[in-house]
Amino acid sequence: NAGVMQNPRHLVRRRGQEARLRCSPMKGHSHVYWYRQLPEEGLKFMVYLQKENIIDESGMPKERFSAEFPKEGPSILRIQQVVRGDSAAYFCASSPDYSYEQYFGPGTRLTVT
Amino acid sequence: EDQVTQSPEALRLQEGESSSLNCSYTVSGLRGLFWYRQDPGKGPEFLFTLYSAGEEKEKERLKATLTKKESFLHITAPKPEDSATYLCAVQANSGYALNFGKGTSLLVTP
Numbered sequence: 705n706a707g708v709m710q711n712p713r714h715l716v717r718r719r720g721q722e723a724r725l726r727c728s729p730m731k732g733h734s735h736v737y738w739y740r741q742l743p744e745e746g747l748k749f750m751v752y753l754q755k756e757n758i759i760d761e762s763g764m765p766k767e768r769f770s771a772e773f774p775k776e777g778p779s780i781l782r783i784q785q786v787v788r789g790d791s792a793a794y795f796c797a798s799s800p801d802y803s804y805e806q807y808f809g810p811g812t813r814l815t816v817t
Numbered sequence: 818e819d820q821v822t823q824s825p826e827a828l829r830l831q832e833g834e835s836s837s838l839n840c841s842y843t844v845s846g847l848r849g850l851f852w853y854r855q856d857p858g859k860g861p862e863f864l865f866t867l868y869s870a871g872e873e874k875e876k877e878r879l880k881a882t883l884t885k886k887e888s889f890l891h892i893t894a895p896k897p898e899d900s901a902t903y904l905c906a907v908q909a910n911s912g913y914a915l916n917f918g919k920g921t922s923l924l925v926t927p
Binding site: 745747748749759804805809 | 849851853859860861863866904906912914915920
Protein backbone atom coordinates (compact mmCIF):
# COMPACT_ATOMS: atom_id res chain seq x y z
CA ASN A 705 0.00 0.00 0.00
CA ALA A 706 1.73 3.14 -1.24
CA GLY A 707 2.07 5.95 1.24
CA VAL A 708 1.40 9.64 0.76
CA MET A 709 3.30 10.91 -2.27
CA GLN A 710 4.59 14.41 -2.72
CA ASN A 711 6.38 16.00 -5.63
CA PRO A 712 8.67 17.55 -6.29
CA ARG A 713 10.84 16.62 -3.31
CA HIS A 714 12.97 19.70 -3.80
CA LEU A 715 11.95 22.93 -5.51
CA VAL A 716 14.01 26.05 -6.11
CA ARG A 717 12.28 29.25 -7.11
CA ARG A 718 13.45 32.82 -7.55
CA ARG A 719 11.66 35.58 -5.71
CA GLY A 720 8.46 36.50 -7.50
CA GLN A 721 7.94 33.12 -9.19
CA GLU A 722 5.13 30.68 -8.50
CA ALA A 723 5.57 27.39 -6.64
CA ARG A 724 3.24 24.42 -7.13
CA LEU A 725 3.44 21.55 -4.67
CA ARG A 726 1.57 18.31 -5.32
CA CYS A 727 0.24 15.69 -2.94
CA SER A 728 -1.37 12.33 -3.69
CA PRO A 729 -3.02 10.88 -0.58
CA MET A 730 -2.85 7.24 0.44
CA LYS A 731 -5.23 4.97 -1.42
CA GLY A 732 -8.68 5.17 0.11
CA HIS A 733 -7.99 8.43 1.95
CA SER A 734 -10.23 11.37 1.11
CA HIS A 735 -8.91 13.91 3.65
CA VAL A 736 -5.80 15.97 2.92
CA TYR A 737 -3.92 18.36 5.19
CA TRP A 738 -1.01 20.69 4.45
CA TYR A 739 1.58 21.71 7.05
CA ARG A 740 4.66 23.93 6.89
CA GLN A 741 7.87 23.42 8.85
CA LEU A 742 10.08 26.48 9.06
CA PRO A 743 13.71 26.12 10.18
CA GLU A 744 13.93 25.84 13.98
CA GLU A 745 10.13 25.84 14.29
CA GLY A 746 7.53 23.16 14.70
CA LEU A 747 5.08 21.94 12.13
CA LYS A 748 2.28 24.44 11.54
CA PHE A 749 -1.12 23.57 10.12
CA MET A 750 -2.12 25.40 6.96
CA VAL A 751 -5.23 23.90 5.40
CA TYR A 752 -7.58 20.90 5.45
CA LEU A 753 -9.36 19.75 2.32
CA GLN A 754 -11.73 17.07 1.18
CA LYS A 755 -12.47 16.35 -2.45
CA GLU A 756 -13.50 19.66 -4.11
CA ASN A 757 -13.92 21.37 -0.73
CA ILE A 758 -11.77 23.47 1.58
CA ILE A 759 -12.87 22.58 5.10
CA ASP A 760 -10.48 24.65 7.22
CA GLU A 761 -7.96 27.19 5.93
CA SER A 762 -7.38 28.95 9.24
CA GLY A 763 -3.60 28.42 9.07
CA MET A 764 -3.16 29.62 5.52
CA PRO A 765 -1.62 33.06 4.94
CA LYS A 766 -4.30 35.36 3.53
CA GLU A 767 -2.32 36.39 0.47
CA ARG A 768 -0.40 34.48 -2.20
CA PHE A 769 -1.29 31.00 -0.87
CA SER A 770 -4.07 28.76 -2.18
CA ALA A 771 -4.91 25.09 -2.09
CA GLU A 772 -7.19 22.75 -3.97
CA PHE A 773 -8.12 19.08 -4.01
CA PRO A 774 -9.97 18.40 -7.26
CA LYS A 775 -12.29 15.51 -7.97
CA GLU A 776 -9.55 13.89 -10.04
CA GLY A 777 -5.84 14.22 -9.44
CA PRO A 778 -3.62 15.33 -6.60
CA SER A 779 -4.05 18.10 -4.10
CA ILE A 780 -2.08 21.21 -5.01
CA LEU A 781 -0.66 23.91 -2.77
CA ARG A 782 0.12 27.01 -4.79
CA ILE A 783 2.30 29.88 -3.65
CA GLN A 784 2.31 32.93 -5.88
CA GLN A 785 5.09 35.53 -5.98
CA VAL A 786 7.29 33.62 -3.56
CA VAL A 787 9.48 35.48 -1.07
CA ARG A 788 12.52 34.27 0.88
CA GLY A 789 10.38 33.75 3.97
CA ASP A 790 8.44 31.04 2.11
CA SER A 791 11.53 28.80 2.18
CA ALA A 792 10.50 25.80 4.27
CA ALA A 793 9.54 22.15 4.17
CA TYR A 794 5.91 21.64 3.17
CA PHE A 795 4.28 18.41 4.27
CA CYS A 796 1.06 16.85 3.16
CA ALA A 797 -0.85 14.35 5.28
CA SER A 798 -3.90 12.24 4.59
CA SER A 799 -6.44 10.35 6.66
CA PRO A 800 -9.27 7.92 5.95
CA ASP A 801 -12.93 8.54 6.73
CA TYR A 802 -12.90 6.22 9.74
CA SER A 803 -9.89 7.62 11.65
CA TYR A 804 -8.40 10.87 12.91
CA GLU A 805 -4.86 9.58 12.34
CA GLN A 806 -2.90 11.59 9.81
CA TYR A 807 -0.18 9.97 7.70
CA PHE A 808 2.50 12.24 6.32
CA GLY A 809 4.33 12.32 3.04
CA PRO A 810 8.08 12.92 2.63
CA GLY A 811 7.65 16.64 2.12
CA THR A 812 8.67 19.21 -0.47
CA ARG A 813 11.60 21.40 0.42
CA LEU A 814 11.13 24.82 -1.12
CA THR A 815 14.08 27.14 -1.44
CA VAL A 816 13.53 30.71 -2.59
CA THR A 817 16.62 32.44 -3.94
CA GLU B 818 -5.24 28.88 22.58
CA ASP B 819 -3.97 25.30 22.31
CA GLN B 820 -0.38 24.84 23.45
CA VAL B 821 2.00 21.91 23.28
CA THR B 822 5.35 21.95 25.07
CA GLN B 823 7.85 19.14 24.77
CA SER B 824 10.80 18.49 27.06
CA PRO B 825 13.65 18.05 27.00
CA GLU B 826 14.54 19.70 23.70
CA ALA B 827 17.40 17.25 23.26
CA LEU B 828 18.30 13.99 24.98
CA ARG B 829 21.39 11.86 24.67
CA LEU B 830 21.21 8.27 25.92
CA GLN B 831 23.54 5.34 25.89
CA GLU B 832 22.25 2.19 24.28
CA GLY B 833 20.12 0.35 26.83
CA GLU B 834 19.55 3.43 29.03
CA SER B 835 15.78 3.84 29.42
CA SER B 836 14.18 7.29 29.68
CA SER B 837 11.00 9.28 29.12
CA LEU B 838 10.03 12.20 26.91
CA ASN B 839 7.39 14.65 28.13
CA CYS B 840 4.61 16.42 26.28
CA SER B 841 2.56 18.97 28.24
CA TYR B 842 -0.54 20.35 26.62
CA THR B 843 -3.46 22.70 27.04
CA VAL B 844 -6.41 22.32 24.71
CA SER B 845 -10.07 23.19 24.90
CA GLY B 846 -11.53 19.72 24.52
CA LEU B 847 -9.04 17.04 23.55
CA ARG B 848 -10.02 14.77 20.72
CA GLY B 849 -6.66 13.01 20.57
CA LEU B 850 -2.96 13.23 21.33
CA PHE B 851 -0.57 11.96 18.67
CA TRP B 852 3.07 10.87 18.74
CA TYR B 853 5.23 10.90 15.64
CA ARG B 854 8.84 10.10 14.87
CA GLN B 855 10.73 12.23 12.35
CA ASP B 856 14.08 11.35 10.83
CA PRO B 857 16.22 14.09 9.22
CA GLY B 858 14.95 15.06 5.79
CA LYS B 859 11.84 12.89 6.07
CA GLY B 860 8.19 13.29 6.93
CA PRO B 861 6.76 12.48 10.37
CA GLU B 862 6.01 8.79 10.88
CA PHE B 863 2.88 8.01 12.87
CA LEU B 864 3.46 6.13 16.14
CA PHE B 865 0.45 6.38 18.48
CA THR B 866 -2.87 8.06 19.13
CA LEU B 867 -4.20 8.42 22.68
CA TYR B 868 -7.77 9.56 23.25
CA SER B 869 -8.43 9.56 26.99
CA ALA B 870 -6.60 9.94 30.29
CA GLY B 871 -5.25 6.66 31.55
CA GLU B 872 -4.84 5.20 28.09
CA GLU B 873 -1.54 3.49 27.23
CA LYS B 874 -0.17 2.12 23.97
CA GLU B 875 2.98 0.15 23.21
CA LYS B 876 5.05 -0.58 20.16
CA GLU B 877 8.35 -2.42 20.45
CA ARG B 878 10.53 -0.36 22.84
CA LEU B 879 8.09 2.57 22.98
CA LYS B 880 5.18 3.10 25.36
CA ALA B 881 2.95 6.17 25.36
CA THR B 882 0.78 7.25 28.28
CA LEU B 883 -1.74 10.06 28.73
CA THR B 884 -3.03 12.13 31.64
CA LYS B 885 -5.30 15.18 31.57
CA LYS B 886 -2.33 17.53 31.27
CA GLU B 887 0.54 15.59 29.74
CA SER B 888 1.73 12.57 27.86
CA PHE B 889 4.91 10.57 28.24
CA LEU B 890 6.78 8.56 25.68
CA HIS B 891 8.78 5.94 27.52
CA ILE B 892 11.72 4.37 25.70
CA THR B 893 12.92 1.10 27.15
CA ALA B 894 16.44 -0.16 26.41
CA PRO B 895 16.86 2.12 23.38
CA LYS B 896 19.01 1.24 20.40
CA PRO B 897 20.93 3.61 18.07
CA GLU B 898 18.20 3.18 15.44
CA ASP B 899 15.78 4.88 17.84
CA SER B 900 17.68 8.14 17.29
CA ALA B 901 15.23 10.65 15.78
CA THR B 902 13.10 13.65 16.67
CA TYR B 903 9.91 12.69 18.48
CA LEU B 904 6.93 14.96 17.94
CA CYS B 905 3.81 15.33 20.01
CA ALA B 906 0.61 16.88 18.66
CA VAL B 907 -2.90 17.52 19.95
CA GLN B 908 -6.16 17.68 18.08
CA ALA B 909 -9.06 19.58 19.58
CA ASN B 910 -12.68 18.49 19.39
CA SER B 911 -13.45 21.68 17.50
CA GLY B 912 -11.30 20.89 14.45
CA TYR B 913 -9.00 18.57 12.58
CA ALA B 914 -5.69 20.43 12.63
CA LEU B 915 -2.82 18.90 14.56
CA ASN B 916 -1.06 21.38 16.85
CA PHE B 917 2.55 20.23 17.19
CA GLY B 918 5.20 20.78 19.81
CA LYS B 919 8.75 21.55 18.72
CA GLY B 920 9.91 18.02 19.39
CA THR B 921 12.55 16.19 21.39
CA SER B 922 15.72 15.29 19.52
CA LEU B 923 16.90 11.90 20.77
CA LEU B 924 20.39 10.55 20.18
CA VAL B 925 21.21 7.00 21.28
CA THR B 926 24.90 6.15 21.26
CA PRO B 927 26.33 2.61 21.12
